[in-house]
Amino acid sequence: MxxxxxxxxxxxxxxxxxxxxxxxxxxxxxxxxxxxxxxxxRATPGMFGAGYLEMLARQMTAELRAIRDQIAPGQTAALRAKGVYFGELSRRADGAWDVSKVEGLGALSLGTNGQEGPSLLIRPWHQAGAVVSLREFTNNAYNHHHGIQSVERFGEGVDADGDGFVNELTKDDVTAATLFQAVMAAPGRVIPNVPEVEAAVLRGEKLFETAGCASCHTPSLLLSYGGHQFTEPNPYNPAGNATPADTPVVTVDLNSALLPLPRLRLEPFSGTVAVPAYTDMKLHNMCGGAGAPG
Ligand code: HEC
Incomplete structure (x- = not known):
């Protein structure tokens, strides 16, 4: 049930x-x-390359927070993560935070509590940027779509839906289901070896930029050093989802050739990975017509 x-x-x-x-x-x-x-x-979104996307979001959250933590009372700073501009964050002279000029983050990530700054948490999953991690999504979906309640969300020995079963999904079960999704192959682009088709594809790629599509659909974001090491659970998980403090951390190299192919390319010297996901990880208001905030 x-x-x-x-x-x-x-x-x-x-x-x-x-x-x-x-x-x-x-x-x-x-x-x-x-x-x-x-x-x-509602179309089910593609999940290929999900591990790389979640790692991008984690690194971007860390970059935004590093900027936030340097802002003294009375100061303003531009928020940038991986070259993507997220507007400006300010503090008034009394230390209170002003998030009115921050862009691309949802209300869930902008709440401030007196002297405590906004979380600036990038939530790459679900509509309107509501879900932090594949793990959070997994806990939600097992319950919403399958009537299975995880221990980390509903409690040990609790029969939350009264179906006569307790402990339906352990933390390890959720870790396994999450890792399965995180290591899915990253989609590649195959251009047919037909000169006319190839020329048309390359022209389309240019038009995509000149028409302005790439201003939101950033062709590629760079995972910095170490980002291909996917660690589960996500350190930014909200309450109701296991965090590294309460379950063993599992690390998977997203670039391992043992995983389903194709994988993205690890730059041998810098240890970085370009993730061509055509996203800027920001929320955009798409409904306001001309002049709507981008
Ligand atoms: C202002 C930012 C912005 C610009 C500019 C923009 N897009 Fe988008 N695009 C989005 C957002 C946000 C979504 C996701 C909408 C949703 O799912 O609610 C999206 C979704 C899409 C999707 C669907 C992707 C999917 O996985 O379902 C396609 C295809 C797309 N855009 C193509 C384009 C093209 C082509 C252009 C240029 C003509 C363009 N976009 C310009 C923000 C933008």
Whole structure:
């Protein structure tokens, strides 16, 4: 049995007398929805190369925090991680933080608590940048989609959904399921050996830049030294997910030839890995029309 069926939504009735939010009566704008409008489709996102993406996010969080930690009261600093600009972070003279000019991070990462600065945590998974790690996603999905409750999320010996089973998923189970996802092959680009097609692809690549697409879809971000060593669990995991303090840390070399191929290339001298993921890891407002904040 699931605790949260379909992420907490019951099936629609489209009955105007049904006042249960999200089920019948009204949509967000107060209108009676029709069957055609009541939902939209969600495509499952690709998961290839996921380990490299999570490591990029971890390194970028560390870079943003290093800048944050240097900001004294009365100062402002530009936030940059791997060359991507995240706006400006300021502190007023009394030490209070001002996040109004930070861009590309969701509200979850911008909360400030008096003298405590924003977490600036990059959350690379789920819609609208809500999930920190493959592990957090895994704990969510086992519960939401399979009705299986992990010990690290729901507690030892707790039968949270009353199905007669306890300890349905151990920390080690979650580590294994997470690592399986993290080590998936990184997709490559195969250009057919046909001159016309090759020329068209290369022209398309240029147009992608000149049209401005690459300003958000950054063609490549660089994992710095050590970044190909994926460690599980993620040190930034929120409560309800194991952290390195409470379960053994497992390290996997994402560039090992023993893993499913293809892998990305490790630069032999610098130890860096270029990750051609066409993302800047930022959130963008795509709904505001012309003039919307990028
Ligand atoms: C202002 C930043 C921005 C610009 C500029 C931009 N994109 Fe995007 N693009 C996004 C974001 C954000 C998403 C993800 C939207 C979502 O899933 O809600 C996206 C999604 C996509 C996707 C779907 C990717 C997937 O995995 O589902 C494609 C394809 C795409 N963009 C192509 C383009 C092209 C082509 C251009 C240039 C004409 C472009 N984008 C310009 C931000 C941008």
């Amino acid at each position: 699931c605790l949260y069926w379909g992420s907490g939504l019951t099936f629609v009735t489209l009955d105007e007398k049904d006042l249960i939010p999200g089920r019948g009566a009204r949509d967000e704008s107060g209108k009676q929805p029709t069957l055609q409008e009541m939902s939209n489709f």
